[in-house]
Amino acid sequence: KAGVTQTPRYLIKTRGQQVTLSCSPISGHRSVSWYQQTPGQGLQFLFEYFSETQRNKGNFPGRFSGRQFSNSRSEMNVSTLELGDSALYLCASNLQGASGYTFGSGTRLTVV
Amino acid sequence: GESVGLHLPTLSVQEGDNSIINCAYSNSASDYFIWYKQESGKGPQFIIDIRSNMDKRQGQRVTVLLNKTVKHLSLQIAATQPGDSAVYFCAENMDSSYKLIFGSGTRLLVRP
Numbered sequence: 001k002a003g004v005t006q007t008p009r010y011l012i013k014t015r016g017q018q019v020t021l022s023c024s025p026i027s028g029h030r031s032v033s034w035y036q037q038t039p040g041q042g043l044q045f046l047f048e049y050f051s052e053t054q055r056n057k058g059n060f061p062g063r064f065s066g067r068q069f070s071n072s073r074s075e076m077n078v079s080t081l082e083l084g085d086s087a088l089y090l091c092a093s094n095l096q097g098a099s100g101y102t103f104g105s106g107t108r109l110t111v112v
Numbered sequence: 113g114e115s116v117g118l119h120l121p122t123l124s125v126q127e128g129d130n131s132i133i134n135c136a137y138s139n140s141a142s143d144y145f146i147w148y149k150q151e152s153g154k155g156p157q158f159i160i161d162i163r164s165n166m167d168k169r170q171g172q173r174v175t176v177l178l179n180k181t182v183k184h185l186s187l188q189i190a191a192t193q194p195g196d197s198a199v200y201f202c203a204e205n206m207d208s209s210y211k212l213i214f215g216s217g218t219r220l221l222v223r224p
Contacts, residue, residue, distance in 0.1 A: 004155075033211065043156075043201065043214035056210045090155050092212075100146065101212060103155035 002027065004093050004104035012110045018079040021107045025072050025093030032074040033101065034066060037088040046089075049074055081111045120199060122219040131189040135202030135215045140183060142204035146212070147176060147187045149198045156201060159187070189220075197222045 005024040013019050025032050033048035045058040049068035066076040072093075078085055088108050092101040125131045137145065143164040148156035162169045162176045162185075169176050175188040185202050199219050203212040 031210065035212075035214075042216050043203075043212075045211040045213070048210040050210070058211070092155075100158045100161055102158065103148075105153070105155045 004091055004102055006089075006091050006104035006107050008107060009105070010108045010110075012112060013081050015081055015083060015111055017081050018077060019081060019109060020075055020077045021089055021091075021109070023074045023076075023091030023093075023104060025074070025091075026095075026102055029093035029095050029102075030072050031094040032068055032072060033092050033094070034074070034076050035090045035092065036060075037090055037106070038086075043090070046076065078109075083111050085109065086111045120217050120219045122221060124221045124223060125192050126223050127192060127194060129192055131187075131192045131196070131220060133187045133189075133200050133218045133220065135185040135187075135218075137183050137185055137202065137204040137215070138213060139204060139206065140180070142206050142213075144205040144207060145176070145178060145185055146203045146205070147174075147185075148201045148203060148214075149196075150201065150217075151198045159200075192220075192222050194222050194224060196220060 007022045031050045034046040035043050037043045047057045047066050048055050052068045063079045068074045088106045090103050090106045092103045094101045146161040147159040149159050150156045160171045160174050160176050162178050167178055173190045177186045199217045201217045202215040205212050
């Protein structure tokens, strides 16, 4: 079966711009969560959605937002990009009540 | 490839030897723990998990040990192979939080 699909794979943006990243979870998985990975901070939780509702949010500024659609696909948006937002953004999906979170390959965002 | 962590602790082992990767977790209320493997350019890949009501769980060539008294988790890899070279992360979770908290990671290098 298909895994977690993230698009685009790579992205270069300029400071001040905004960006939208997309994640398609494994079929049947209704929980989608997002993580930011940087060399300095490691893997940090951004937010989690289930049935179009955000159930938890990490400690990130309001410039980071997300949403989930009725088909469980999710998007995250970062507005007014800063150099420090350069990171690998990872999406994970999970089958409620089951073990393990399956990650996608990520979107590498570079802010210049 | 992408740099997962520039200053990660590194474990170097000879091919065929056993590897032990350690992790200290932060929250005594965490009830679910996962080990992930991340190769360059890829997202974290699930290896094995364990719930807090267990002390040990075995998979194929891997064993996870959980010591709740000292909040310590370890991953043992038997007969380490070159393909095991990667960065390994532990993650903790409380079912009610819908998020994973990741450790800082350990880089495993397998010498031929």
